[in-house]
């Protein structure tokens with residue numbers, strides 16, 4: 001990561017302990033980030049959280065090195081602090097009486113993060129099992145830790161001594177990595193699992209994909225999609241429940257507003273997800289497997305990663321905006337993607353319900369156009385999954401053959417999908433991570449009409 005320096009002009013809010021003294025201040029920020037945009041957003045968030053209102057950006061984020069502060073003790077000290085903590089901010093303030101000038105002053109916030117509450121609440125939500133099967137009812141007694149990534153033919157295949165690499169957002173890992181998730185070795189029984197089905201329904205419903213290779217039949221494709229959707233429902237509902245409680249218990253003005261806006265966007269995504277799940281419920285219940293559409297890339301090789309996820313496509317592979325996720329008045333179309341074991345190797349499967357055909361067909365066509373223009377299909381597909389899917393397991397054997405630089409790049413890309421501070425570039429699917437996957441695809445099967 002790079003170190004960026006930037007400077008905001010700020011005034012204290014009424015909650016700021018400098019309010020009586022300081023009329024205004026300059027906030028000097030040293031931020032460890034991947035690009036200047038993210039550095040700016042993250043610094044602005046931190047400053048607002050610490051009871052300052054931003055009135056202007058004095059110096060745009062510029063990349064800095066240690067030697068830039070060689071003769072400047074304060075700057076050097078903060079530069080070093082940023083390397084350790086990911087961020088350092090100091091304020092030089094001017095006084096209301098125009099005589100005294102304070103500063104640099106330390107960072108204090110009237111907002112206190114209740115970490116214990118947060119972690120406890122997270123655990124409560126995660127352990128709140130419920131069956132998401134379309135026929136769920138009083139018979140769903142034994143909720144199991146169901147795998148959202150196919151286990152026998154895929155997770156087990158890529159594992160080494162029962163372990164794979166997966167993204168970890170555990171507090172200790174976040175602290176070691178400047179607040180970013182990182183790939184860590186985990187037992188496969190802890191990867192991709194969620195308490196979202198009862199034993200009876202899980203075994204019965206998913207047997208065509210758990211006990212058989214992907215052929216593909218329409219039913220199999222529909223089931224893979226359904227499982228991705230069920231996991232997302234489970235995860236997002238938990239986040240939403242926790243956010244609602246968090247907003248309620250917060251009285252800090254800026255944080256309440258920030259969390260409220262965040263909650264509204266999660267709520268919007270979740271409402272859409274519920275609608276999509278109902279469509280799949282209906283298709284599965286009435287055995288209308290023909291409602292599914294898909295594109296499947298086949299590889300004869302051994303899989304190196306295993307994943308299951310979904311996306312409301314915003315930018316397509318060519319960088320065109322095909323769906324505006326910020327418009328909360330429209331219904332979003334949804335695509336799911338996963339890897340699946342096949343008799344001859346494995347498959348990378350995109351699928352969608354016929355009701356999402358208008359956006360998803362355009363999305364897949366943009367992929368075809370990029371391939372036609374000479375972009376490497378393995379790069380396009382690998383990048384897409386790393387940037388959009390945190391539910392992803394990596395073969396240790398393969399991971400350890402990568403160079404440190406490649407592993408770092410994949411980690412930065414993987415962590416970015418959990419980062420509310422990283423603005424998305426429209427061309428995010430067309431550049432980066434070239435050559436990392438080593439994948440080879442031999443053929444494509446599709447059912448789009």
Ligand SMILES: [Zn+2]
Nearest residue numbers: 131140198201
């Ligand atoms: Zn059930």
